[in-house]
Amino acid sequence: MPTPAEQESLRTRLAQARRLLALAQSGLHYATSPFDTERYTEIASIAHHQLAEMASMQTGDVAALFAFETGYANPKLDVRCAVFNPSGQILLVREAVDGLWSLPGGWADVGVSPAENAAKEAREESGYTVNVVRLLAVWDMLKHGHPPSVFHIWKLVFLGEIVRAGEIAGAETDAVQFFDIDDLPALSQGRILPEQIRRLDVLRNNSGVEFD
Template sequence: MSADLPWATDGMAAAERVRRAAVLLAGLAQDGLTFAGNDYESDRYRKVAGLAVELLAAVSGRDAEELTLELGRDSGYATPKVDVRGACFDADERVLLMRERADGLWSLPGGWADPGDTPTTAVLRELQEEAGVVGEVLRLVGCWDRDARGHTPPLPVAVVKLFFLCRVLEQGEPDPLETLGVGWFALVDLPPLSTSRVTEEELHRCLAHHRDPSLATELD
């Protein structure tokens, strides 16, 4: 498979190949619209963006208008979105999870980094809002590509995920608008996970770094 289509393999399903190609097309179209030198070029890139949306709609079953709005939120040079997650463990090696309002499933506290945030500022804010935790960042566990890590369902944008090992300094109450609840869970007895946000394998990697601070940050 072409090196221009990251994480594609010969055994990948056709629909997933199309989705990843469409994500790249959407990014190329966004770049083209940003740097287009004339109306003719802009028109061509708008058509490329439209084709990318149609491909994404065809393989995802989502509405093309909805996808157009989602892809149109960003402007300028196309880059991956950044998702931050904070992993806290207690003395019994239980992990702190929060229950998502969006799907009723469980995840590490986290979300999109906002413009103006440093990565650590973003994850500490998410910990406080979603889990009621005043914490500190100990280290970066992993800088991972969402598609490469097998998160489902797939998204119409590229995402880089930053997982931080954190320590709880103070436990309070989460924002009720952000979460349905919080809890500490052993990794052998996890609740249903929101796999769009976190996988069991990622939790195990976080626990490995909790146990062994000498481990190097893991990179895709």
């Protein structure tokens, strides 16, 4: 188990490699000569190798992750929906990939708004149709205690109100349940943290919006 100092060092090195890759991606987008293209391609290859080493992955696998990341480099957008029942319990879904729990949500889709995306993810992953009431939080995951990631991710969390129940429609989750805020199951901490869920409960009660 890495020490806190080792985890912080890894986060710093990941941030540097992500920044290097972003510069290379943006450089390739604007490059006008074959010499610049060659140089930025080499920089991207170095960044892929650094990310692979830190994430215990093959360099080719990291390159494949970023193969469709073209144009000016931007953070990825993760959209989540926080749904509470009248007793104040929060709706969580179990991720099929790791057996851990999270708020329904995922990467933002092209062609729908962030709020529409949150409602769609809630319906597909939990079976519940919801009305999205308002935005609760915009978080930069680098500023929270999530496990290190090869991506720079911004997280948007919307408050949803239940309209009706249904069946899980997607293959990404295999269970859905309401939990007490103070008795949460094992969470998929790359997606959501227990302190973030507790913060969302505060925000939905005081009409606040949090951003960092």
